Amino acid sequence: MRIGELAERAGTTTRTLRYYESLGLLPARRTGNGYRSYDEEDLRLLQQIRTLRDFGFELEETRPFVECLRSGHPAGDSCPASLEVYRRKLAELDECIARLSAIRERVGTQLAQAERARAELEAAATAPEGAPEPRCELTPPGQ
Amino acid sequence: MRIGELAERAGTTTRTLRYYESLGLLPARRTGNGYRSYDEEDLRLLQQIRTLRDFGFELEETRPFVECLRSGHPAGDSCPASLEVYRRKLAELDECIARLSAIRERVGTQLAQAERARAELEAAATAPEGAPEPRCELTPPGQ
DNA sequence: TCTGGCCTTGACGTCAGGGTCAAGGTCTAC
DNA sequence: GTAGACCTTGACCCTGACGTCAAGGCCAGA
Numbered sequence: 001m002r003i004g005e006l007a008e009r010a011g012t013t014t015r016t017l018r019y020y021e022s023l024g025l026l027p028a029r030r031t032g033n034g035y036r037s038y039d040e041e042d043l044r045l046l047q048q049i050r051t052l053r054d055f056g057f058e059l060e061e062t063r064p065f066v067e068c069l070r071s072g073h074p075a076g077d078s079c080p081a082s083l084e085v086y087r088r089k090l091a092e093l094d095e096c097i098a099r100l101s102a103i104r105e106r107v108g109t110q111l112a113q114a115e116r117a118r119a120e121l122e123a124a125a126t127a128p129e130g131a132p133e134p135r136c137e138l139t140p141p142g143q
Numbered sequence: 144m145r146i147g148e149l150a151e152r153a154g155t156t157t158r159t160l161r162y163y164e165s166l167g168l169l170p171a172r173r174t175g176n177g178y179r180s181y182d183e184e185d186l187r188l189l190q191q192i193r194t195l196r197d198f199g200f201e202l203e204e205t206r207p208f209v210e211c212l213r214s215g216h217p218a219g220d221s222c223p224a225s226l227e228v229y230r231r232k233l234a235e236l237d238e239c240i241a242r243l244s245a246i247r248e249r250v251g252t253q254l255a256q257a258e259r260a261r262a263e264l265e266a267a268a269t270a271p272e273g274a275p276e277p278r279c280e281l282t283p284p285g286q
Numbered sequence: 287t288c289t290g291g292c293c294t295t296g297a298c299g300t301c302a303g304g305g306t307c308a309a310g311g312t313c314t315a316c
Numbered sequence: 317g318t319a320g321a322c323c324t325t326g327a328c329c330c331t332g333a334c335g336t337c338a339a340g341g342c343c344a345g346a
Contacts, residue, residue: 003324019302
């Protein structure tokens with residue numbers, strides 16, 4: 001099959017396939033007229049790449065899986081190098097989740113605190129004997 | 144103070160400060176010879192930006208905080224626009240954490256499964272009556 | 287006066303993962 | 317024989333937040 005058909009069947013674009021080829025990730029054979037030629041096996045490799053990418057793997061990280069499949073293994077993650085990538089990714093994910101959770105806590109705390117401060121400010125503003133309102137912008141010049 | 148000193152005191156670079164100025168985020172006054180001139184207030188604004196950035200806020204998202212400070216408020220998050228950014232960021236963080244957690248589960252499952260498969264394969268390989276080993280690569284031609 | 291350090295603007299590079307266009311070759315159907 | 321769909325390479329564009337380099341201005345100390 002040619003590049004357009006493969007792209008369509010895999011739900012991607014021809015540009016992407018040429019890009020993968022330029023990285024040596026998914027080389028293509030050529031027909032007599034120079035057109036790229038792919039088979040069902042290439043579709044499997046490509047699906048492996050796209051699946052991993054959807055999980056947030058970088059393209060370079062998908063390489064061991066693709067080479068594992070290409071060397072005849074039934075699954076891309078049958079090889080030690082792929083398992084190593086899985087483990088690295090798990091550690092990365094754990095660290096990232098922990099970092100984001102810590103930030104989430106801090107931002108949540110900041111928001112709650114700032115909301116309390118604002119509520120106090122507004123309460124003071126509605127009270128007739130409160131502090132002078134902060135008329136920052138758009139105060140009519142006549143007043 | 145000049146750009147080099149501000150950069151050093153804020154723990155960033157002169158390039159970064161020029162970049163912020165090009166965005167209109169942290170404009171600088173100029174001295175007679177054209178050098179940028181900053182004061183302690185600018186340092187506060189810059190610190191606000193850097194703190195938010197460390198939390199993963201994009202530069203544009205820090206703008207309400209900076210403008211809030213610049214308009215005389217005691218804290219960058221005293222203004223409604225800043226609170227709105229906080230809330231948006233919280234939602235973003237929650238979604239991101241949820242997404243990463245789901246992926247983490249799937250990758251963890253995949254890893255465990257692949258490890259089991261490999262263990263079985265190796266057990267079969269050591270057992271003399273096992274299934275034929277997958278001699279994928281480097282099988283000597285004589286054998 | 288010279289040297290070294292700071293400053294200026296402008297322009298290009300980086301990283302990933304492609305999008306988009308141009309100019310042209312190929313193939314199929316009518 | 318020609319229109320239209322497909323293919324080719326090459327080249328430039330995009331995002332974000334800067335890094336890096338070039339070529340030159342300004343200023344303080346020896």
